[in-house]
Amino acid sequence: MASSHGTPPVFTNKIVAWIDYRLPIFSYIEKEYHTFPTPRNFNYFWNFGAIATVMLVLMIATGIVLAINYTPYVTMAFDSVERIDRDVPQGWLIRDLHMNGASFFFIAVYIHIFRGMYYGSYKAPRELLWILGVVIFLLMMATAFMGYVLPWGQMSFWGATVITSLFSAIPVVGDAVVTWLWGGFSVGNPTLNRFYALHYLLPFIIVAVVALHVVALHVHGSNNPTGIDPKGPQDTVPFHPYYTMKDGFGVVVFLIVFSGFVFFAPDYLGHPDNYIPADPLVTPAHIVPEWYFLPFYAILRAVPDKLGGVIAMFGAIAVLFILPWLDTSRVRSATFRPIYKWFMMVLVVDVVVLGLCGANPPAGFWIPLSQVATLYYFFHFLILLPILGKIERPLPLPPSIADSVLKKKAG
Protein backbone atom coordinates (compact mmCIF):
# COMPACT_ATOMS: atom_id res chain seq x y z
CA MET A 1 0.00 0.00 0.00
CA ALA A 2 2.90 2.28 0.67
CA SER A 3 3.58 2.29 -3.06
CA SER A 4 0.43 4.24 -3.84
CA HIS A 5 1.47 7.05 -1.51
CA GLY A 6 3.69 8.36 -4.31
CA THR A 7 6.20 11.17 -3.99
CA PRO A 8 6.02 13.58 -1.03
CA PRO A 9 3.86 16.63 -1.80
CA VAL A 10 5.38 19.95 -2.93
CA PHE A 11 3.79 22.94 -1.22
CA THR A 12 3.46 26.10 -3.29
CA ASN A 13 2.66 28.28 -0.26
CA LYS A 14 6.05 29.42 1.08
CA ILE A 15 4.99 29.56 4.71
CA VAL A 16 3.51 26.06 4.53
CA ALA A 17 6.68 24.81 2.83
CA TRP A 18 8.87 26.52 5.47
CA ILE A 19 6.94 24.94 8.35
CA ASP A 20 6.69 21.56 6.67
CA TYR A 21 10.46 21.39 6.13
CA ARG A 22 10.94 21.79 9.89
CA LEU A 23 7.80 20.05 11.24
CA PRO A 24 6.13 17.90 8.57
CA ILE A 25 2.54 18.26 9.78
CA PHE A 26 1.27 19.18 6.31
CA SER A 27 2.97 16.18 4.74
CA TYR A 28 1.45 14.06 7.47
CA ILE A 29 -2.09 15.34 6.83
CA GLU A 30 -1.57 14.95 3.08
CA LYS A 31 -0.37 11.36 3.47
CA GLU A 32 -2.76 10.14 6.17
CA TYR A 33 -5.97 12.05 5.37
CA HIS A 34 -5.77 12.97 1.69
CA THR A 35 -3.99 10.43 -0.48
CA PHE A 36 -4.37 7.67 2.13
CA PRO A 37 -5.51 4.63 0.10
CA THR A 38 -8.80 3.41 1.56
CA PRO A 39 -10.86 0.41 0.44
CA ARG A 40 -13.43 1.59 -2.10
CA ASN A 41 -16.29 -0.54 -0.77
CA PHE A 42 -17.09 0.95 2.69
CA ASN A 43 -20.73 0.86 3.73
CA TYR A 44 -22.29 3.30 6.20
CA PHE A 45 -21.12 1.25 9.19
CA TRP A 46 -17.67 2.70 8.49
CA ASN A 47 -18.96 6.17 9.39
CA PHE A 48 -19.09 5.57 13.09
CA GLY A 49 -15.38 6.00 13.85
CA ALA A 50 -15.57 9.53 12.49
CA ILE A 51 -18.91 10.11 14.26
CA ALA A 52 -17.44 8.95 17.58
CA THR A 53 -14.50 11.33 17.09
CA VAL A 54 -16.87 14.24 16.48
CA MET A 55 -18.79 13.32 19.66
CA LEU A 56 -15.54 13.22 21.66
CA VAL A 57 -14.63 16.71 20.48
CA LEU A 58 -18.17 17.93 21.24
CA MET A 59 -18.03 16.43 24.76
CA ILE A 60 -14.70 18.13 25.52
CA ALA A 61 -15.84 21.49 24.13
CA THR A 62 -19.15 21.52 26.03
CA GLY A 63 -17.46 20.06 29.12
CA ILE A 64 -14.91 22.86 29.37
CA VAL A 65 -17.67 25.48 29.15
CA LEU A 66 -19.74 23.64 31.78
CA ALA A 67 -16.74 23.41 34.12
CA ILE A 68 -16.50 27.20 34.11
CA ASN A 69 -19.91 27.46 35.79
CA TYR A 70 -19.93 24.28 37.88
CA THR A 71 -19.13 24.10 41.62
CA PRO A 72 -17.79 20.75 42.88
CA TYR A 73 -18.98 21.02 46.48
CA VAL A 74 -21.73 18.86 48.00
CA THR A 75 -23.90 21.75 49.20
CA MET A 76 -23.55 23.70 45.95
CA ALA A 77 -23.12 21.22 43.10
CA PHE A 78 -26.82 20.54 42.51
CA ASP A 79 -27.71 24.23 42.58
CA SER A 80 -24.83 25.16 40.30
CA VAL A 81 -26.13 22.71 37.67
CA GLU A 82 -29.65 24.14 38.03
CA ARG A 83 -28.14 27.62 37.62
CA ILE A 84 -26.43 26.50 34.41
CA ASP A 85 -29.83 25.26 33.18
CA ARG A 86 -31.80 28.36 34.18
CA ASP A 87 -29.60 31.45 34.52
CA VAL A 88 -26.39 31.04 32.53
CA PRO A 89 -26.76 32.31 28.93
CA GLN A 90 -27.26 29.27 26.69
CA GLY A 91 -26.32 27.11 29.69
CA TRP A 92 -29.34 24.86 29.03
CA LEU A 93 -28.08 24.21 25.51
CA ILE A 94 -24.52 23.43 26.55
CA ARG A 95 -25.70 21.14 29.32
CA ASP A 96 -28.24 19.32 27.15
CA LEU A 97 -25.59 18.84 24.45
CA HIS A 98 -23.21 17.39 27.05
CA MET A 99 -25.82 15.21 28.77
CA ASN A 100 -27.25 13.76 25.55
CA GLY A 101 -23.81 13.83 23.95
CA ALA A 102 -22.70 11.14 26.39
CA SER A 103 -25.56 8.89 25.27
CA PHE A 104 -24.93 9.53 21.59
CA PHE A 105 -21.19 9.00 22.02
CA PHE A 106 -22.05 5.55 23.40
CA ILE A 107 -24.55 4.91 20.57
CA ALA A 108 -21.80 5.69 18.02
CA VAL A 109 -19.26 3.54 19.86
CA TYR A 110 -21.63 0.58 20.28
CA ILE A 111 -22.37 0.60 16.53
CA HIS A 112 -18.62 0.96 15.88
CA ILE A 113 -17.95 -2.09 18.10
CA PHE A 114 -20.71 -4.07 16.37
CA ARG A 115 -19.16 -3.17 13.00
CA GLY A 116 -15.79 -4.46 14.21
CA MET A 117 -17.33 -7.72 15.41
CA TYR A 118 -19.53 -8.36 12.37
CA TYR A 119 -16.78 -7.73 9.81
CA GLY A 120 -13.99 -9.30 11.89
CA SER A 121 -12.00 -6.07 12.07
CA TYR A 122 -10.18 -7.33 15.19
CA LYS A 123 -8.36 -10.13 13.35
CA ALA A 124 -4.68 -10.11 12.40
CA PRO A 125 -3.01 -7.73 11.88
CA ARG A 126 -5.45 -5.43 13.73
CA GLU A 127 -5.48 -7.06 17.21
CA LEU A 128 -3.77 -4.13 18.93
CA LEU A 129 -6.05 -1.69 17.13
CA TRP A 130 -9.00 -3.59 18.62
CA ILE A 131 -7.46 -3.76 22.11
CA LEU A 132 -6.84 0.00 22.09
CA GLY A 133 -10.50 0.36 21.17
CA VAL A 134 -11.55 -1.69 24.21
CA VAL A 135 -9.28 0.51 26.35
CA ILE A 136 -11.08 3.59 24.99
CA PHE A 137 -14.42 1.93 25.79
CA LEU A 138 -13.32 1.30 29.41
CA LEU A 139 -12.06 4.87 29.80
CA MET A 140 -15.36 6.13 28.37
CA MET A 141 -17.29 4.10 30.93
CA ALA A 142 -15.21 5.49 33.80
CA THR A 143 -15.55 9.05 32.50
CA ALA A 144 -19.31 8.75 31.94
CA PHE A 145 -19.83 7.27 35.40
CA MET A 146 -17.89 10.04 37.14
CA GLY A 147 -19.62 12.70 35.05
CA TYR A 148 -23.02 11.39 36.06
CA VAL A 149 -22.06 11.87 39.73
CA LEU A 150 -21.32 15.60 39.33
CA PRO A 151 -24.91 17.01 39.31
CA TRP A 152 -25.21 15.45 42.79
CA GLY A 153 -28.81 14.30 42.43
CA GLN A 154 -30.23 11.15 44.00
CA MET A 155 -29.17 8.92 41.09
CA SER A 156 -25.73 10.55 41.08
CA PHE A 157 -25.22 9.80 44.75
CA TRP A 158 -26.63 6.28 44.82
CA GLY A 159 -25.08 5.33 41.50
CA ALA A 160 -21.74 6.41 42.93
CA THR A 161 -22.40 4.42 46.11
CA VAL A 162 -23.35 1.22 44.30
CA ILE A 163 -20.56 1.33 41.72
CA THR A 164 -17.77 2.20 44.17
CA SER A 165 -19.10 -0.50 46.52
CA LEU A 166 -18.41 -3.04 43.76
CA PHE A 167 -14.78 -2.86 44.84
CA SER A 168 -15.68 -3.95 48.38
CA ALA A 169 -16.20 -7.41 46.89
CA ILE A 170 -12.41 -7.77 46.52
CA PRO A 171 -11.27 -10.18 49.26
CA VAL A 172 -9.22 -8.80 52.19
CA VAL A 173 -8.42 -5.29 50.86
CA GLY A 174 -11.88 -4.48 49.42
CA ASP A 175 -13.10 -2.21 52.23
CA ALA A 176 -9.80 -0.31 52.40
CA VAL A 177 -9.94 0.24 48.63
CA VAL A 178 -13.48 1.63 48.86
CA THR A 179 -12.55 4.01 51.71
CA TRP A 180 -9.60 5.11 49.59
CA LEU A 181 -11.84 5.74 46.55
CA TRP A 182 -14.30 7.71 48.70
CA GLY A 183 -11.75 9.65 50.73
CA GLY A 184 -14.07 9.07 53.70
CA PHE A 185 -16.53 6.64 55.24
CA SER A 186 -19.19 7.13 52.59
CA VAL A 187 -19.64 8.93 49.27
CA GLY A 188 -19.22 12.59 50.21
CA ASN A 189 -17.45 15.82 49.41
CA PRO A 190 -13.98 14.28 48.95
CA THR A 191 -15.55 11.81 46.49
CA LEU A 192 -17.23 14.58 44.50
CA ASN A 193 -13.98 16.59 44.34
CA ARG A 194 -11.86 13.73 43.05
CA PHE A 195 -14.49 12.58 40.57
CA TYR A 196 -14.62 16.10 39.17
CA ALA A 197 -10.82 16.23 38.78
CA LEU A 198 -10.76 12.81 37.11
CA HIS A 199 -13.78 13.56 34.92
CA TYR A 200 -11.84 16.53 33.55
CA LEU A 201 -8.63 14.51 33.11
CA LEU A 202 -9.85 11.26 31.53
CA PRO A 203 -11.22 12.72 28.27
CA PHE A 204 -7.73 13.95 27.40
CA ILE A 205 -6.36 10.48 28.09
CA ILE A 206 -9.09 9.17 25.76
CA VAL A 207 -7.85 11.63 23.12
CA ALA A 208 -4.34 10.20 23.53
CA VAL A 209 -5.54 6.59 23.19
CA VAL A 210 -7.69 7.57 20.20
CA ALA A 211 -4.52 8.97 18.61
CA LEU A 212 -2.81 5.60 19.16
CA HIS A 213 -5.94 3.86 17.80
CA VAL A 214 -5.67 5.96 14.61
CA VAL A 215 -1.92 5.40 14.30
CA ALA A 216 -2.47 1.64 14.59
CA LEU A 217 -5.32 1.89 12.05
CA HIS A 218 -3.12 3.65 9.51
CA VAL A 219 -0.39 0.98 9.65
CA HIS A 220 -2.43 -1.65 7.80
CA GLY A 221 -5.37 0.53 6.80
CA SER A 222 -9.05 -0.07 7.40
CA ASN A 223 -10.80 -3.40 7.14
CA ASN A 224 -13.76 -3.40 4.72
CA PRO A 225 -17.09 -5.22 4.24
CA THR A 226 -15.49 -8.11 2.34
CA GLY A 227 -12.77 -8.54 4.96
CA ILE A 228 -10.16 -9.17 2.24
CA ASP A 229 -7.08 -6.96 1.92
CA PRO A 230 -6.76 -4.44 -0.93
CA LYS A 231 -4.46 -5.93 -3.55
CA GLY A 232 -3.66 -2.78 -5.51
CA PRO A 233 -4.80 0.71 -6.59
CA GLN A 234 -7.93 -0.72 -8.26
CA ASP A 235 -9.20 -1.69 -4.79
CA THR A 236 -8.77 1.69 -3.10
CA VAL A 237 -9.71 5.36 -3.36
CA PRO A 238 -7.96 8.33 -1.71
CA PHE A 239 -9.40 9.14 1.71
CA HIS A 240 -10.09 12.71 0.59
CA PRO A 241 -12.47 13.61 -0.96
CA TYR A 242 -14.23 10.24 -1.06
CA TYR A 243 -14.44 9.37 2.61
CA THR A 244 -14.24 12.88 4.03
CA MET A 245 -17.48 13.45 2.11
CA LYS A 246 -19.09 10.18 3.10
CA ASP A 247 -18.08 10.63 6.77
CA GLY A 248 -19.27 14.23 6.66
CA PHE A 249 -22.64 13.10 5.37
CA GLY A 250 -22.93 10.44 8.07
CA VAL A 251 -21.94 12.92 10.79
CA VAL A 252 -24.65 15.35 9.66
CA VAL A 253 -27.36 12.66 9.64
CA PHE A 254 -26.24 11.51 13.11
CA LEU A 255 -26.23 15.06 14.45
CA ILE A 256 -29.78 15.61 13.15
CA VAL A 257 -31.03 12.70 15.27
CA PHE A 258 -28.89 13.94 18.19
CA SER A 259 -30.38 17.45 17.85
CA GLY A 260 -33.87 15.96 17.95
CA PHE A 261 -33.13 14.69 21.45
CA VAL A 262 -31.26 17.81 22.57
CA PHE A 263 -34.02 20.20 21.54
CA PHE A 264 -37.21 18.15 21.92
CA ALA A 265 -36.54 15.48 24.57
CA PRO A 266 -33.41 16.49 26.52
CA ASP A 267 -34.35 14.42 29.58
CA TYR A 268 -35.75 11.41 27.77
CA LEU A 269 -32.58 9.35 28.28
CA GLY A 270 -32.08 10.47 31.91
CA HIS A 271 -33.84 9.72 35.20
CA PRO A 272 -36.30 12.09 36.94
CA ASP A 273 -34.80 11.06 40.31
CA ASN A 274 -31.61 12.90 39.44
CA TYR A 275 -33.53 16.17 39.74
CA ILE A 276 -33.92 15.44 43.47
CA PRO A 277 -30.85 16.65 45.44
CA ALA A 278 -28.67 13.84 46.85
CA ASP A 279 -29.86 12.48 50.22
CA PRO A 280 -27.40 10.09 51.91
CA LEU A 281 -30.15 8.69 54.16
CA VAL A 282 -32.72 7.69 51.53
CA THR A 283 -32.10 5.32 48.62
CA PRO A 284 -34.45 5.80 45.63
CA ALA A 285 -36.87 2.90 45.29
CA HIS A 286 -35.38 1.82 41.97
CA ILE A 287 -31.72 2.52 41.23
CA VAL A 288 -30.72 2.09 37.62
CA PRO A 289 -27.60 3.25 35.84
CA GLU A 290 -27.67 5.16 32.56
CA TRP A 291 -28.97 3.07 29.65
CA TYR A 292 -25.51 2.40 28.20
CA PHE A 293 -24.50 0.48 31.33
CA LEU A 294 -27.68 -1.60 31.65
CA PRO A 295 -26.43 -4.84 30.01
CA PHE A 296 -23.41 -4.92 32.32
CA TYR A 297 -25.60 -4.04 35.32
CA ALA A 298 -27.86 -6.99 34.45
CA ILE A 299 -24.83 -9.32 34.39
CA LEU A 300 -23.80 -8.00 37.83
CA ARG A 301 -27.23 -8.78 39.25
CA ALA A 302 -27.64 -12.10 37.47
CA VAL A 303 -25.08 -13.78 39.75
CA PRO A 304 -26.52 -14.37 43.24
CA ASP A 305 -23.13 -13.83 44.88
CA LYS A 306 -21.43 -10.49 45.49
CA LEU A 307 -17.90 -11.31 44.35
CA GLY A 308 -19.21 -13.58 41.59
CA GLY A 309 -21.40 -10.79 40.21
CA VAL A 310 -18.54 -8.32 40.16
CA ILE A 311 -16.23 -10.82 38.45
CA ALA A 312 -18.89 -11.62 35.83
CA MET A 313 -19.45 -7.94 35.12
CA PHE A 314 -15.79 -7.11 34.63
CA GLY A 315 -15.34 -10.44 32.82
CA ALA A 316 -17.95 -9.36 30.27
CA ILE A 317 -15.57 -6.59 29.19
CA ALA A 318 -12.40 -8.61 29.73
CA VAL A 319 -13.48 -11.18 27.11
CA LEU A 320 -13.43 -8.39 24.53
CA PHE A 321 -9.68 -7.99 25.07
CA ILE A 322 -9.02 -11.59 24.03
CA LEU A 323 -11.66 -11.68 21.29
CA PRO A 324 -9.01 -11.74 18.48
CA TRP A 325 -7.76 -15.06 19.86
CA LEU A 326 -11.15 -16.54 20.78
CA ASP A 327 -12.38 -16.29 17.20
CA THR A 328 -10.53 -19.06 15.38
CA SER A 329 -12.04 -18.46 11.95
CA ARG A 330 -9.61 -17.18 9.34
CA VAL A 331 -12.37 -15.42 7.42
CA ARG A 332 -12.94 -11.88 8.67
CA SER A 333 -16.29 -10.76 7.32
CA ALA A 334 -19.56 -12.32 8.50
CA THR A 335 -20.77 -11.89 4.90
CA PHE A 336 -18.85 -15.07 4.09
CA ARG A 337 -19.58 -16.88 7.37
CA PRO A 338 -23.10 -18.34 6.99
CA ILE A 339 -23.41 -19.58 10.59
CA TYR A 340 -21.49 -16.87 12.47
CA LYS A 341 -23.62 -14.22 10.75
CA TRP A 342 -26.73 -15.48 12.56
CA PHE A 343 -25.02 -16.00 15.91
CA MET A 344 -23.77 -12.40 15.70
CA MET A 345 -27.37 -11.24 15.39
CA VAL A 346 -28.36 -13.48 18.31
CA LEU A 347 -25.62 -11.82 20.38
CA VAL A 348 -27.09 -8.40 19.57
CA VAL A 349 -30.54 -9.60 20.70
CA ASP A 350 -28.93 -11.10 23.82
CA VAL A 351 -27.29 -7.78 24.75
CA VAL A 352 -30.59 -5.94 24.21
CA VAL A 353 -32.34 -8.50 26.45
CA LEU A 354 -29.64 -7.96 29.08
CA GLY A 355 -30.28 -4.22 28.82
CA LEU A 356 -34.01 -4.77 29.45
CA CYS A 357 -33.19 -7.00 32.43
CA GLY A 358 -30.92 -4.29 33.81
CA ALA A 359 -33.65 -1.68 33.48
CA ASN A 360 -36.20 -3.73 35.43
CA PRO A 361 -36.28 -4.54 39.17
CA PRO A 362 -34.48 -7.76 40.17
CA ALA A 363 -37.66 -9.75 40.73
CA GLY A 364 -39.93 -12.27 39.03
CA PHE A 365 -38.95 -13.65 35.65
CA TRP A 366 -36.32 -10.95 35.10
CA ILE A 367 -33.91 -12.86 37.36
CA PRO A 368 -33.89 -16.18 35.42
CA LEU A 369 -34.01 -14.26 32.12
CA SER A 370 -30.93 -12.23 33.04
CA GLN A 371 -29.17 -15.42 34.10
CA VAL A 372 -29.90 -17.15 30.80
CA ALA A 373 -28.83 -14.05 28.86
CA THR A 374 -25.61 -13.77 30.88
CA LEU A 375 -24.79 -17.43 30.25
CA TYR A 376 -25.42 -16.95 26.54
CA TYR A 377 -23.16 -13.88 26.44
CA PHE A 378 -20.22 -15.85 27.81
CA PHE A 379 -21.16 -18.92 25.76
CA HIS A 380 -20.89 -16.83 22.58
CA PHE A 381 -17.38 -15.62 23.30
CA LEU A 382 -15.83 -18.48 25.23
CA ILE A 383 -17.35 -21.58 23.60
CA LEU A 384 -19.12 -20.74 20.36
CA LEU A 385 -16.45 -18.58 18.71
CA PRO A 386 -13.50 -20.99 19.21
CA ILE A 387 -15.55 -23.99 17.99
CA LEU A 388 -17.41 -22.26 15.16
CA GLY A 389 -14.16 -21.18 13.49
CA LYS A 390 -13.19 -24.86 13.22
CA ILE A 391 -16.46 -26.36 11.99
CA GLU A 392 -18.00 -23.62 9.85
CA ARG A 393 -17.50 -23.83 6.09
CA PRO A 394 -17.10 -20.25 4.81
CA LEU A 395 -18.48 -19.12 1.47
CA PRO A 396 -15.93 -18.55 -1.33
CA LEU A 397 -14.21 -15.17 -0.98
CA PRO A 398 -14.20 -12.80 -3.98
CA PRO A 399 -10.81 -12.52 -5.72
CA SER A 400 -10.54 -8.81 -4.90
CA ILE A 401 -12.44 -5.81 -3.54
CA ALA A 402 -12.74 -4.32 -7.05
CA ASP A 403 -14.08 -7.61 -8.31
CA SER A 404 -16.77 -7.84 -5.62
CA VAL A 405 -17.84 -4.22 -6.17
CA LEU A 406 -18.01 -4.51 -9.97
CA LYS A 407 -19.80 -7.86 -9.85
CA LYS A 408 -22.42 -6.39 -7.53
CA LYS A 409 -22.90 -3.49 -9.96
CA ALA A 410 -23.20 -5.82 -12.94
CA GLY A 411 -25.53 -8.27 -11.16
Place this chain on the structure above:
Amino acid sequence: MASSSVPADGHGDHTRRDFLMVATGALGAVGAAAVAWPFINNLNPAADTLALASVEVNVKPIEVGQAITVSWRGKPVFIRHRTAKDIKEAEAVPMSELPDPQTDNARVTDTAKKVRPEWLIMIGVCTHLGCVPLGNKPGQDKGPYGGWYCPCHGSAYDTSGRIRKGPAPLNLAIPQYLFLSDSLVRIG
Protein backbone atom coordinates in the same frame (compact mmCIF):
# COMPACT_ATOMS: atom_id res chain seq x y z
CA MET B 1 33.05 -10.91 42.41
CA ALA B 2 36.82 -10.89 42.97
CA SER B 3 36.95 -14.64 42.46
CA SER B 4 35.43 -14.25 39.00
CA SER B 5 37.61 -15.71 36.30
CA VAL B 6 37.06 -12.89 33.83
CA PRO B 7 39.81 -10.33 33.15
CA ALA B 8 40.22 -7.49 35.63
CA ASP B 9 39.54 -4.83 32.98
CA GLY B 10 35.85 -5.63 33.28
CA HIS B 11 35.21 -6.69 29.67
CA GLY B 12 32.91 -9.66 29.60
CA ASP B 13 32.29 -9.41 33.34
CA HIS B 14 28.58 -10.19 33.00
CA THR B 15 28.10 -11.05 36.65
CA ARG B 16 29.30 -7.69 37.83
CA ARG B 17 27.42 -5.75 35.17
CA ASP B 18 24.23 -7.70 35.88
CA PHE B 19 24.58 -7.04 39.59
CA LEU B 20 24.91 -3.30 38.99
CA MET B 21 21.91 -3.32 36.66
CA VAL B 22 19.71 -5.19 39.13
CA ALA B 23 20.90 -3.08 42.08
CA THR B 24 20.27 0.16 40.19
CA GLY B 25 16.89 -1.05 38.99
CA ALA B 26 15.87 -2.15 42.48
CA LEU B 27 16.92 1.18 43.99
CA GLY B 28 15.03 3.00 41.25
CA ALA B 29 11.91 0.93 41.96
CA VAL B 30 12.15 1.71 45.69
CA GLY B 31 12.53 5.40 44.83
CA ALA B 32 9.54 5.32 42.48
CA ALA B 33 7.42 3.59 45.13
CA ALA B 34 8.51 6.15 47.74
CA VAL B 35 7.45 8.98 45.43
CA ALA B 36 4.18 7.24 44.48
CA TRP B 37 3.17 6.65 48.11
CA PRO B 38 2.30 10.28 49.02
CA PHE B 39 0.16 10.53 45.88
CA ILE B 40 -1.74 7.33 46.73
CA ASN B 41 -2.05 8.06 50.46
CA ASN B 42 -3.25 11.56 49.62
CA LEU B 43 -6.56 10.02 48.53
CA ASN B 44 -7.21 8.44 51.96
CA PRO B 45 -9.62 10.16 54.41
CA ALA B 46 -8.30 13.47 55.76
CA ALA B 47 -7.90 14.27 59.47
CA ASP B 48 -11.11 16.35 59.60
CA THR B 49 -13.05 13.52 57.96
CA LEU B 50 -11.64 11.06 60.51
CA ALA B 51 -12.53 13.47 63.32
CA LEU B 52 -16.28 13.13 62.67
CA ALA B 53 -16.14 10.23 65.07
CA SER B 54 -19.19 10.08 67.31
CA VAL B 55 -22.78 11.20 67.82
CA GLU B 56 -24.93 11.03 70.96
CA VAL B 57 -28.58 10.06 70.62
CA ASN B 58 -31.42 10.29 73.13
CA VAL B 59 -33.39 7.09 72.62
CA LYS B 60 -36.09 7.82 75.22
CA PRO B 61 -38.75 9.06 72.74
CA ILE B 62 -38.53 5.88 70.65
CA GLU B 63 -41.54 3.72 71.50
CA VAL B 64 -41.47 -0.07 71.42
CA GLY B 65 -41.75 -1.18 67.80
CA GLN B 66 -40.49 2.17 66.49
CA ALA B 67 -37.21 2.88 64.76
CA ILE B 68 -35.27 6.01 63.89
CA THR B 69 -32.44 6.79 61.50
CA VAL B 70 -29.55 9.02 62.56
CA SER B 71 -26.56 10.13 60.50
CA TRP B 72 -23.08 9.06 61.60
CA ARG B 73 -19.97 9.51 59.44
CA GLY B 74 -22.27 10.37 56.53
CA LYS B 75 -24.03 7.02 56.85
CA PRO B 76 -27.47 6.19 58.19
CA VAL B 77 -27.57 4.37 61.52
CA PHE B 78 -30.75 2.45 62.36
CA ILE B 79 -31.91 2.40 66.00
CA ARG B 80 -34.85 0.06 66.51
CA HIS B 81 -36.68 -0.40 69.76
CA ARG B 82 -37.56 -4.04 69.26
CA THR B 83 -40.76 -5.73 70.39
CA ALA B 84 -40.67 -8.93 72.46
CA LYS B 85 -41.78 -10.78 69.31
CA ASP B 86 -38.85 -9.33 67.31
CA ILE B 87 -36.39 -10.45 69.97
CA LYS B 88 -37.92 -13.92 70.31
CA GLU B 89 -37.83 -14.45 66.54
CA ALA B 90 -34.24 -13.30 66.32
CA GLU B 91 -33.08 -15.52 69.17
CA ALA B 92 -34.93 -18.58 67.84
CA VAL B 93 -33.08 -18.72 64.49
CA PRO B 94 -30.69 -21.68 64.32
CA MET B 95 -27.13 -20.69 63.38
CA SER B 96 -27.16 -23.20 60.52
CA GLU B 97 -29.73 -21.07 58.68
CA LEU B 98 -27.51 -17.98 58.63
CA PRO B 99 -25.12 -17.13 55.77
CA ASP B 100 -23.13 -15.01 58.26
CA PRO B 101 -23.68 -16.81 61.60
CA GLN B 102 -23.91 -14.51 64.60
CA THR B 103 -26.07 -14.79 67.72
CA ASP B 104 -28.66 -12.12 68.38
CA ASN B 105 -27.03 -11.40 71.77
CA ALA B 106 -23.71 -10.57 70.12
CA ARG B 107 -25.47 -7.93 68.04
CA VAL B 108 -27.09 -6.04 70.92
CA THR B 109 -24.07 -5.75 73.21
CA ASP B 110 -22.49 -2.33 73.74
CA THR B 111 -18.79 -1.63 74.26
CA ALA B 112 -19.25 -2.01 78.04
CA LYS B 113 -20.41 -5.60 77.32
CA LYS B 114 -23.92 -4.84 78.54
CA VAL B 115 -26.62 -6.70 76.60
CA ARG B 116 -29.81 -4.73 75.75
CA PRO B 117 -31.93 -6.96 73.49
CA GLU B 118 -34.58 -4.23 73.11
CA TRP B 119 -32.14 -1.89 71.34
CA LEU B 120 -30.77 -2.89 67.95
CA ILE B 121 -28.28 -0.33 66.67
CA MET B 122 -26.69 -0.90 63.27
CA ILE B 123 -25.32 0.84 60.21
CA GLY B 124 -28.18 1.06 57.72
CA VAL B 125 -26.07 0.26 54.70
CA CYS B 126 -26.70 -2.93 52.75
CA THR B 127 -23.54 -5.04 52.76
CA HIS B 128 -24.05 -5.82 49.07
CA LEU B 129 -23.54 -2.51 47.26
CA GLY B 130 -24.33 0.12 49.85
CA CYS B 131 -28.00 1.03 49.42
CA VAL B 132 -30.10 1.95 52.46
CA PRO B 133 -32.51 -0.95 53.12
CA LEU B 134 -36.22 -0.29 53.63
CA GLY B 135 -38.07 -1.26 56.81
CA ASN B 136 -37.02 1.42 59.28
CA LYS B 137 -40.05 3.63 58.66
CA PRO B 138 -43.65 2.59 59.31
CA GLY B 139 -45.33 1.25 56.21
CA GLN B 140 -42.10 0.29 54.46
CA ASP B 141 -41.54 -3.21 53.13
CA LYS B 142 -39.73 -5.15 55.87
CA GLY B 143 -39.11 -8.12 53.60
CA PRO B 144 -39.86 -11.82 54.16
CA TYR B 145 -37.96 -11.99 57.47
CA GLY B 146 -39.65 -9.02 59.15
CA GLY B 147 -36.49 -6.94 59.44
CA TRP B 148 -35.24 -4.94 56.50
CA TYR B 149 -35.37 -5.31 52.73
CA CYS B 150 -32.97 -3.76 50.23
CA PRO B 151 -34.85 -2.69 47.08
CA CYS B 152 -31.71 -2.34 44.97
CA HIS B 153 -30.79 -5.98 44.54
CA GLY B 154 -33.26 -7.80 46.76
CA SER B 155 -31.36 -8.65 49.98
CA ALA B 156 -33.56 -9.48 52.99
CA TYR B 157 -32.52 -9.07 56.65
CA ASP B 158 -34.19 -10.50 59.79
CA THR B 159 -35.22 -8.75 63.03
CA SER B 160 -31.60 -8.88 64.16
CA GLY B 161 -30.37 -7.28 60.92
CA ARG B 162 -28.77 -10.53 59.80
CA ILE B 163 -28.65 -11.39 56.13
CA ARG B 164 -31.07 -14.20 55.25
CA LYS B 165 -31.61 -14.04 51.51
CA GLY B 166 -30.19 -12.20 48.50
CA PRO B 167 -26.77 -11.18 47.20
CA ALA B 168 -25.48 -9.39 50.35
CA PRO B 169 -22.72 -11.47 51.97
CA LEU B 170 -22.76 -10.08 55.53
CA ASN B 171 -25.11 -8.99 58.31
CA LEU B 172 -25.79 -5.27 58.67
CA ALA B 173 -22.73 -3.91 60.50
CA ILE B 174 -22.91 -3.00 64.19
CA PRO B 175 -21.05 0.23 65.01
CA GLN B 176 -19.25 0.69 68.30
CA TYR B 177 -21.73 2.20 70.73
CA LEU B 178 -22.05 2.76 74.46
CA PHE B 179 -25.14 3.46 76.55
CA LEU B 180 -24.10 6.39 78.75
CA SER B 181 -27.42 6.04 80.61
CA ASP B 182 -30.62 4.12 79.93
CA SER B 183 -31.75 6.80 77.52
CA LEU B 184 -28.53 8.20 76.05
CA VAL B 185 -26.33 6.26 73.61
CA ARG B 186 -23.07 7.35 72.07
CA ILE B 187 -22.32 5.92 68.62
CA GLY B 188 -18.68 5.81 67.53
